[in-house]
Amino acid sequence: MFKKILIANRGEIACRVIKTAKKMGIATVAVYSEADRDALHVQMADEGVLLGPPPSNQSYLLIDKIVQACVDTGAEAVHPGYGFLSENQAFQKALAEKGIAFIGPDAWAISAMGDKIESKKLAKEAGVNTVPGYMGVIKDTEEAVKIAEEIGFPVMIKASAGGGGKGMRLAWNVEEAREGFESATNEARSSFGDDRVFIEKFIEQPRHIEIQVLSDGETCLYVGERECSIQRRHQKVIEEAPSPFIDPETRKAMGEQAVALSKAVDYKSAGTVEFIVDANRNFYFLEMNTRLQVEHPVTELVTGLDLVEWMIRIAAGEKLTLTQDDIKLTGWAMESRIYAEDPYRNFLPSTGRLVYYRPPKESDTVRVDTGVYDGGEISMFYDPMVAKLITYGADRNAAITEMRKALDEFYIRGISHNIPFLASLMSKKRFVDGNLTTNFIAEEYADGFSADDLPAEDPSVLVAVAAVINRLYADRAASVSGQLPGHEMHIRTDWVVRLNDDYYPVRVERAGNGEHYAVEIEGESYPVVTDWTFGEPLFVGTVKGKEVTVQVDGLGIGYRLFNNGAQALATVYTPRGAELARVMPKKEPPDLSKFLLSPMPGLLVSVAVSEGQEVKSGETLAVVEAMKMENVLKAEMDGTVKKIHAAPGASLSVDEIIIEFE
Template structure:
């Protein structure tokens, strides 16, 4: 077994590999860029080597520096994680030349499966079901239209060297096929330096289901499947294992075909064969990922296997001690990807410091894989993932219940995050029923995500929590010493819980010290509340009518009251005495300022360029500025004709969210 390995990655996957290596008694070496000097994976590793500036092209993608780091530290093997150099044939060959083991497959498998056209040809030769299509080189748009017509619309046009949704277009007719070919080749050329594309039949009502394989070169197993259909812009959001759709016969057929493909390329390590599955359980090969997948934890939880451990053992020359009959499905697992992005602003990335970071406690039903910590930075240079939240249950409903509770417990402040969106997804009846397709998000959120998409909320939980918090506050105030005689604070029983600007809930509250229970009476029912919450705790955890509830509690940003967060929704809450509530209803509502004359930065980031000057006449759709964040350039355009009054920010400067860039007449 190796004595020391280097992890050629960062963030949560680097931390994940370090945990298993530590369990195996293996020393670890981290590599880091300038932006990651204080990163968690650097702190966790036994050694750390600096490899360059923040941009990935100058650090994590420079294979010569990583090979040299292995030589300098005596690392015998490299685990590449996912992304970066994990599927780079040249990196595997460079390590082999230096006598360093690559914890992954050989160069041949990486190369064969890395090209979508080659991989589909190999899959067909291995007897794997493939989508009808044309895998040859397409010379121009006219030929693309001809091929698409022969296959039959709709078709999918894909970049051969693609990934992450780049270079992909769906065409429903000749005009869209022509335009899709031109766009896909252009995107492929700029993103991958390879403008080859292929065309295949577009499967309607598709599910994305993948098979985990594990092979030592002789013995190859399939570790059942993962359902990855919940995607936004071809990026996975929620994954689960097993799939709520597959039956045993389909699972076996898919698994055996995945194994056949792995054997065809002499695969040796953990890998994933991805399929698209239609409404009738017909399945077609998509691609093979020759690395560890982001969503591997759900497979680990239902099989009891540590995939990273087996990758290390196989790379060290050990044989699998399992047979296919030993692989079983126990329970259900689900993973939510928690990102630093603002779902209310079209998921724009959010950078900055994690002022508070309190993940839910890990247990048999909750696992958190992360690469961040409280006080750390979410950098603009890398993927905005904060953590992967994985839950486990005896069945799917239990896994969902644990996930919803764990999301309520995940307390993050300082950056925006997608937990409200995840809570909304889990609350959709279609999701609960398991009626999933890769179009789920596009169909359920046709106009984007907004607050109305959150689960319909019975106000009982927040009313009871607000009433009990207020009761504790009144008791504390009544105990203040040296109060003027006859003017001390009295603890009342009747209050009005106010939500936002205009929703009022009359309540009556009493506390039974003997039983440690509150009784909260609303207009419609009486509720029993128990909790040991005290001031300063960010999470109110207790039971309401015997049901466990978790509510995040913050002091109101302005004025008195609280901000309460539950199942993705946020509520500004005040608790008023009845007379105060009567007067409150008469108070005028202060309207927010009119910011329509300003171009505001939609995210924190770098102002790459400002394309207008003071006094310039502009037309609707004209480019005004470009803001860069998380490796993405966002072009800001004029919504209507007008005239620039003043440019408030200069190119090259850093922007805060909602910072004024341009003021219009």
């Protein structure tokens, strides 16, 4: 077994590999960029090596520097994680030349499966079902349009070297094919240094289901499937194992084809064969990822296997001690990806400092894989993932229940995040029923995500919580010594809670052993049990016998409360104070309709208009890039450009003015 390994990655996956290495008694070396000098993976590793400046092409993608780091530290093997160099055959070869083991497959398997065009040809030869399409290299936009028309719309345009949803566009007509080819080509070039794309038929009502494989070069096993259909912009959001759609016969057929493809390329390590599955359980090969998947934890929870450990053991020359009959799927696991993005602003990236970061406590049913910590920084240079929240249950409903509870407990401040959106997804009847396709998010949130998409909850629960918190503060104020005679604070029981714009008369009295409160809201009883104390961000207890977890932020004289993805502003008044609050004038927000504002922090790549120019609704105004994704900003109405406030190359903050209109 190796004595020391280097992890050629960052963030949560680097931390994940380090945990298993430590469990196995293996020393670890972290590599890092200047932006990650204080990152969690660097703190967890036994040694760290600085690679260079923040941009990945000047740090995490530098093969020579990483190989040299192995030589300098005596690392005998490298785990590449996912992304970066994980599927780079040149990296594997460079390590091999120095006698350093690559914890993954050999260069030929990486090359064969890393090229989406060649992999489909190999899959077909191995007897694997493939999607109809054009696998050749497309020379220009007009040829792309012609090919799309011949295949028949809708078509999917994909970068040959792509992954993670980058360099991928769906086209329903000629105009979208033309624009999609150009965007996919540009994105592929900037993300992968390879601008080749291919076009294939888009399967309608599709599910994205993948098979985990594990091979030592002789024995090859399929380790169940993962349902990955809940995607946004071709990026997975929620994954689960097993799939609620796959029956044992289909699982066996998909697994056997995945094994056949793995054997065709002499695969040796953990890998994933992805399939697209239609409504009739017909399945077609999509691609093979020759690395560890982001969503591997759900497979680990339902099988009891440590996939990272097996990758390391296989790379060290050990053989699998498992047979196909040993692979049993027990219970249900679900993973939610926590991203630094604003779901209320069309999921645009959010960067900055994690002022507070407190994940839910881990247990037999809750696991958190993360690469950040309280006070850490979410950089604009890398993927916006904050953490992966994984829950486990005896069945699918139990896993969903655990996930909803854990999302309520996940306390993050300082950046925007997608937890409200994830809570909304978990509450959708269609999701709970397992009626999933890759179009789920587009169909369920056709107009984008808003507060209206959050599950309707009894507002009385938050009213009761606000009333009890206020009572605790009032009790403390009344107990302060040295109060002026005749001006002492008296404990009152009658209050009015304003929740957003609604007012609720309440009565709050202590009951029982001091942890119980008798709350009456508009004449109805809401007993509350809690041991909440001042400054605690989570109010955990029961309201009317129902378990609740409410996040509490102080806000002036009131509170901002978060529960089940939704947030509400609560202010507690005396009855007279409530009367006055009702007649207070409201401050109107400023009119920003004459400005194009940057919807996210990022780089202003280009400005497509000039001062004095007339623009039409839908016309491109500017392009902003953040976290390797291009975002095209278009005019919402006709108008005339008055002033350009920012030049290409500028680093923009959120809501910074780019263009002003007449």
